[in-house]
Amino acid sequence: MDRRTFLIQTTGTIAAMSTPSLAASTSLTPDEWQTLAAVQEHLFPSEPDSPGAKDINATAYLDFVLAPVEREFIKNGVLQLEKMAQSIEGKQFIALSSEQRERLLRRFETKGKRWISTILRYILEALLTDPIYGGNPNAIGWKWLDHQPGFPRPPANKRYYLL
Amino acid sequence: MSHDFDVCIIGSGAGGGPVAYSLAKAGYSVVVLEKGPWFTEKDFFKDELACCLRGAYTPDLREEPQVVELENDEGGWTSTSSWNFWNGNCVGGSSNFMSGFFHRLKPVDFKLLSTFGPIDGANIVDWPISYDELEPYYDKVEHEVGVSGRIVAHPHAEPRRSPDFPYPPITEHPISKYIDQACDKMGLHAIPTPRAILPYPSLGRKGCSYNGYCGSYGCSTGAKGSSRAALLTQAVATGRCQVRPNAMVSRLVNDHSGKVVAVEYYDKAGQQKRVDAQIYVVACQAIESARLLLLSTGPRHQNGLANGSGLVGQNLLFAGGGAGSGRLPYAKFSQEKVEVLRNFGPFINRALQDWYIIDDPAFGPRQKGGTIDFVHRHPNPVARATRQIRGRKGLVWGKPLKDKLKAHFSEGPYVKIEAFCDWLPVPDCHVTLDPKIKDKWGLPVARIRVGFHVRNLQIGWYLAARGAEVLRQMGAEDVISFAAGAPPTNLLAGTCRFGDDPKTSVLNADCRAHEVENLYVTDGSFMPTGGSVPYTWTIYANAFRVAERIVEQLGT
Numbered sequence: 278m279d280r281r282t283f284l285i286q287t288t289g290t291i292a293a294m295s296t297p298s299l300a301a302s303t304s305l306t307p308d309e310w311q312t313l314a315a316v317q318e319h320l321f322p323s324e325p326d327s328p329g330a331k332d333i334n335a336t337a338y339l340d341f342v343l344a345p346v347e348r349e350f351i352k353n354g355v356l357q358l359e360k361m362a363q364s365i366e367g368k369q370f371i372a373l374s375s376e377q378r379e380r381l382l383r384r385f386e387t388k389g390k391r392w393i394s395t396i397l398r399y400i401l402e403a404l405l406t407d408p409i410y411g412g413n414p415n416a417i418g419w420k421w422l423d424h425q426p427g428f429p430r431p432p433a434n435k436r437y438y439l440l
Numbered sequence: 441m442s443h444d445f446d447v448c449i450i451g452s453g454a455g456g457g458p459v460a461y462s463l464a465k466a467g468y469s470v471v472v473l474e475k476g477p478w479f480t481e482k483d484f485f486k487d488e489l490a491c492c493l494r495g496a497y498t499p500d501l502r503e504e505p506q507v508v509e510l511e512n513d514e515g516g517w518t519s520t521s522s523w524n525f526w527n528g529n530c531v532g533g534s535s536n537f538m539s540g541f542f543h544r545l546k547p548v549d550f551k552l553l554s555t556f557g558p559i560d561g562a563n564i565v566d567w568p569i570s571y572d573e574l575e576p577y578y579d580k581v582e583h584e585v586g587v588s589g590r591i592v593a594h595p596h597a598e599p600r601r602s603p604d605f606p607y608p609p610i611t612e613h614p615i616s617k618y619i620d621q622a623c624d625k626m627g628l629h630a631i632p633t634p635r636a637i638l639p640y641p642s643l644g645r646k647g648c649s650y651n652g653y654c655g656s657y658g659c660s661t662g663a664k665g666s667s668r669a670a671l672l673t674q675a676v677a678t679g680r681c682q683v684r685p686n687a688m689v690s691r692l693v694n695d696h697s698g699k700v701v702a703v704e705y706y707d708k709a710g711q712q713k714r715v716d717a718q719i720y721v722v723a724c725q726a727i728e729s730a731r732l733l734l735l736s737t738g739p740r741h742q743n744g745l746a747n748g749s750g751l752v753g754q755n756l757l758f759a760g761g762g763a764g765s766g767r768l769p770y771a772k773f774s775q776e777k778v779e780v781l782r783n784f785g786p787f788i789n790r791a792l793q794d795w796y797i798i799d800d801p802a803f804g805p806r807q808k809g810g811t812i813d814f815v816h817r818h819p820n821p822v823a824r825a826t827r828q829i830r831g832r833k834g835l836v837w838g839k840p841l842k843d844k845l846k847a848h849f850s851e852g853p854y855v856k857i858e859a860f861c862d863w864l865p866v867p868d869c870h871v872t873l874d875p876k877i878k879d880k881w882g883l884p885v886a887r888i889r890v891g892f893h894v895r896n897l898q899i900g901w902y903l904a905a906r907g908a909e910v911l912r913q914m915g916a917e918d919v920i921s922f923a924a925g926a927p928p929t930n931l932l933a934g935t936c937r938f939g940d941d942p943k944t945s946v947l948n949a950d951c952r953a954h955e956v957e958n959l960y961v962t963d964g965s966f967m968p969t970g971g972s973v974p975y976t977w978t979i980y981a982n983a984f985r986v987a988e989r990i991v992e993q994l995g996t
Contacts, residue, residue, distance in 0.1 A: 320837040327842055379838070386834055397829045397837060405821040406489055422849035424821050425784045427486025427653030429660055435483065437490035 304348050309355045310336060313396070315371045316358070319378045320393070321400045328417045330400055338403035338412040339396075347395070354392035358385055407431055445471045445682075446994060448703055448717035450689045450732065453533020454979040455723030455963030457667030461584070461674055462987035464681040468994060471682045471715060472672065473705055475724075476529030478685040479536070481669070484658030488820050491656050497537065498526035503880040506727070509889040510926075511868075517889060521877075525727050525888060525929050531685055532668025533725065534930065535976060539655030540636035540664055541813055542587050543973035544578050544981075546598040546796060547571035548808070552862070552969050556807055562864040562893050563755055565968050568940045568949035575601060577981035582606050585665040585980060586643050589634030596796035610639045610648055613786040615768070615855060619814050622913035623792070633789040633813055636665035636976070645669055650785035652819055667980075687713070690883055692720060692745055692959070694738035700745070700959050706881055719990055723963040723983070726756060730871040730935035730965065731886040746936075746953035751946050753871035756888070757863045757934035757970040758927030760896035761810060762904030764857040765817060766916030771851070781853055788855065790814040795906060796972060798899070809899060810861035810972030812907040817854035824848065855916060857907035861900055861972045863927065864893035871935055892925045900924075933964030933975050950989040951982065962986050 305313070314336045323329025330336070343351060361384065362370045366377055373381065386393055403412030405419065409431055413419065419426055431437075446468040449456045456472060463470050476497070490496040501524060508523040528534035548555055550567040558564060579601050581587060588607035591600075609632045616632075623630040637654070640647040645662035654664065662669045675681035686708035693702040693714075702716040722729050730753040734744035744752050770778045791813045798809035817824070828844045829836050836844060863869075868891025873884040900923030908921035939945025942954035951966045953959040962983040964975045971978065 321841065322838060324839075324842070327846070382837075383834075390835065393835055393837070394829060397835065397841075398826055401825040401829075402489075402493070402822050405825055406493075407487055410489065419821070422821070422845060424849060425652065427651045427657070427819070428649070429485050431485035431487040431490065435485055435487075437487060437494050437496040440477075440479070440483065440490065440496045 305352050305355070309352060310340070312355050312359060312370045313339065313351070315378070316382070316396060317400055319375070319382065320397055321404075327421050328404070330403075332414075333400070333403045333412050333418055334414060335400045335403040335412065338410065339399050341411050342399060342402065350392070351395070354389060357389065361385055409433055409436060443717050444715050445469045445717040447471075447719045447721060447990065448473065448715055449721040449723060450692075450703065451533065451723035451725065451729070451963065452531045452672060452683060453528070453667050453723060453725060453963065454535045454976050455725075455961075455965075455983050456721065457532070457535070457671035457675075458980055458983035459721050459723070459960075459962055459987045459990065460681050460683075461671040462984060463990060464675040464678040466991050467680065468991070469680050470675065471684060471717065473687040473689050473703065473715070474531050474533075474683060474685050475688040476531065476685065478531040478683065479658060481658075481660050481662050484536075484660045486651065486653045486657060486660075488822050491537065491658070492820055493822060495526075497528050497530055497658075498524070499529055505877060505879070505885055507874045507877055507885060507887040509887065511891060519887070523929075525932060527725060527930050527932070531672060531683055532666040535666040536658045536664075536668060537656050538636070538664070538666070538930075538974075538976055539815070540976070541791075541974050542589075542634040542636050542977040543791070543793075543811055544598050544600075545571065545574070545971040545973065545978050546596060548797065549969065549971040552808060559864060559893070559895060562866055562895070564865065565937070565939065565944070567968060568938055568945075571598065574978070574981055574985060575599065577984040578977065580984050581977060581980045584984075585636055585670040586638045586645070587634050587636055587665070587977075588639050590632045592629065592631055594629035594631055594793060596793045605634060607639055607642070609789060610635055610637050611650055611786040613783060613788050613816070614780045615788050615853065616790050618768075618914050619788070619790045619855075619910065622910050626910065626913055628792055628794050628910070631791045631793060633791045635787070635789065636670075638663040638665070643670065644674070652785045652816075654787075655818065656820070688881060689724075689732060690735065690881060692722070692732065692736040694736065694741055694745060694956070696739050698738070698740035698956060700956060718994060719958045719960065721960045721962055721990070722965075723961065725963055726932040726935040726965045727871050727886050727888060729961055729963055730756075731873065733936070734871075734873050735883060741955070746946055746956050746959060748955050749943055749946060751937065751944070753935050754867075755865035755934040755937050755968065756869045756871055757865060757932070757964075757967060758869075758890075759931035759970065759974065760861040760863040760892070760900055760927075760972075761859040762857075762900035762921060762923030763859065764904045764908045764911070764919065764921030765854050766908070766911035766914070766919035767852050767854045768915065769852040769917055772915060772917075788814050788816055792907070792910070795903060798902065803902060807899075808862055808972065810859060810903050812903050813858045813860070814907070814910075815856050815858060817856050821849075855911055855914070857904055857911070857921060859900055859903035859907060859923075860974065861896060861903060863970050864895055865934060865937075865969060866891055866893050869934075890927060892927070897923050897925055931975055933967040933970050933979075936961045936965035937968035938966040939968060951986045952989070960986055960990060
């Protein structure tokens with residue numbers, strides 16, 4: 278199955294629900310998604326005056342966008358991060374304080390830079406791509422950065438994987 | 441002998457469109473084979489994922505890789521499949537996604553060798569035609585494709601038959617005026633950049649909507665003069681031109697006489713099909729055109745079609761040059777001016793050609809320079825935001841990333857410099873067939889060696905630095921300028937250079953293969969040297985010129 282076919286099939290499932298569901302994932306467990314969501318929120322925190330990962334549906338967007346090969350890469354990163362959290366702090370990532378998360382992720386960065394930058398890239402996609410893809414709800418990211426989108430914007434039946 | 445069509449054109453971009461248009465209008469039957477799908481204005485949206493992040497208009501690299509060889513630190517070559525030079529596989533090709541900066545070549549570009557002499561390590565030659573021979577066709581493109589602009593006098597202005605462009609300039613951003621003022625002070629000649637964009641409805645197309653997203657995007661109004669919108673639509677309307685999308689040509693079949701007798705292609709379902717014509721025109725962009733000729737061996741063409749000289753694929757050209765940028769910080773301007781600077785949609789459209797020839801003793805002997813374009817920073821938000829995650833001490837995230845994003849997006853517009861100089865033809869910049877890797881149809885893929893001449897870098901640095909001086913004069917901050925050896929991936933030429941001698945060129949002066957009487961190549965492949973401007977206008981003009989030769993050949 279190629280990426281396009283995969284995306285069309287999975288988005289069929291997603292489109293059937295009002296919001297993309299974590300249950301649509303095939304290879305990450307709910308616990309792993311929880312860790313990912315915590316990592317995303319640490320990398321891109323919500324603040325009173327600006328949106329963070331949870332405000333832009335970053336986790337659902339990641340689930341929607343990951344191709345099978347990358348999904349494995351993300352999952353492996355979660356497993357390694359959790360392993361590191363256990364060996365250094367004796368706790369799960371989500372049980373750590375903000376300072377501990379920062380320390381751990383900086384340490385993880387020395388070998389896992391590509392993993393963190395991949396997560397960051399998809400957070401920024403969730404922040405700034407067209408809301409039709411599930412991130413950037415109500416153009417919250419565009420509004421925050423005073424960004425003016427182009428027109429016409431893509432309708433649901435002309436999303437890139439349907440072209 | 442009857443044929444399916446009079447002319448079969450392979451590739452529907454800037455090289456194929458003018459031929460289809462001219463031949464169909466002249467009463468000949470034409471088939472255009474395009475490997476990609478047929479999108480129209482109704483399919484183009486301002487979707488960064490589609491155009492740029494997921495490459496919806498280029499092939500899946502796992503199905504159709506290209507192999508790129510880059511020079512490594514040891515002086516050898518390292519190959520990678522992570523790079524590629526696909527630029528828009530759909531009807532109209534990459535002209536759908538161009539910015540449409542339309543500069544003509546200048547008379548000097550047709551005789552670089554005789555004007556400046558040889559350069560060590562570069563295969564420079566004069567063209568077999570002069571500027572005067574191409575000039576009528578530049579003019580034709582202005583009218584048939586639609587070029588907007590305004591002529592101003594400057595020291596390196598090329599001669600032209602009509603006093604001004606048929607369309608006035610598209611609406612300009614207030615920054616253009618600041619550039620003019622800075623250039624006036626510096627004694628430079630800012631030129632309104634001609635654009636292949638209609639400022640208002642004409643030629644059966646709509647005018648520009650000024651939504652701020654142009655280059656890299658398909659045009660949703662038809663204002664951009666893509667081969668599809670400007671030429672193929674009209675060609676099809678004659679009833680004599682058929683465009684077949686999703687048709688991947690695998691071979692030009694050639695017989696014992698050495699002539700091309702048919703084209704074999706795969707349709708969307710993967711079925712092999714065949715079509716024949718009196719004359720065949722190859723226009724798949726320089727890399728893929730060379731690949732197709734190399735794949736099309738035959739009894740008289742053992743080393744590839746029209747390749748007796750061994751030069752098919754050689755002397756590949758990209759666009760040399762440099763780049764730079766500066767920011768006009770809102771904090772430095774009055775509230776009134778800030779409101780003006782916030783304007784989003786109109787174009788900057790300024791260029792400098794004061795250094796098209798560099799006569800600067802501090803820099804060296806009189807030599808070929810180039811063009812500097814001033815443009816908006818590309819508006820794509822994800823691309824801009826993603827650059828902010830790189831920090832001096834590793835990745836930037838958390839609150840520092842958010843602060844950086846806020847500052848980047850809201851503290852004032854950037855002005856960007858794009859400098860164009862000749863990409864000198866060198867032996868280490870070429871296309872061959874990869875000995876191992878094949879695409880999904882089982883055809884060997886293009887192996888592209890990307891060597892460059894150090895002169896590209898020197899001129900690129902020089903021009904970018906001149907552009908940066910203008911930005912500083914405007915009051916811009918954080919001004920940077922630079923050049924790099926790695927080529928931009930969107931401007932391709934060379935690989936089938938034209939010339940008078942069959943031993944040293946692939947095509948004759950009419951862009952017909954020396955060795956194959958019914959084969960023409962009309963994309964940028966014919967160019968033996970590239971000039972110091974983007975190629976599209978020259979490709980259009982030359983294809984219109986060659987179309988007249990094809991009409992003559994068919995008429996005899």
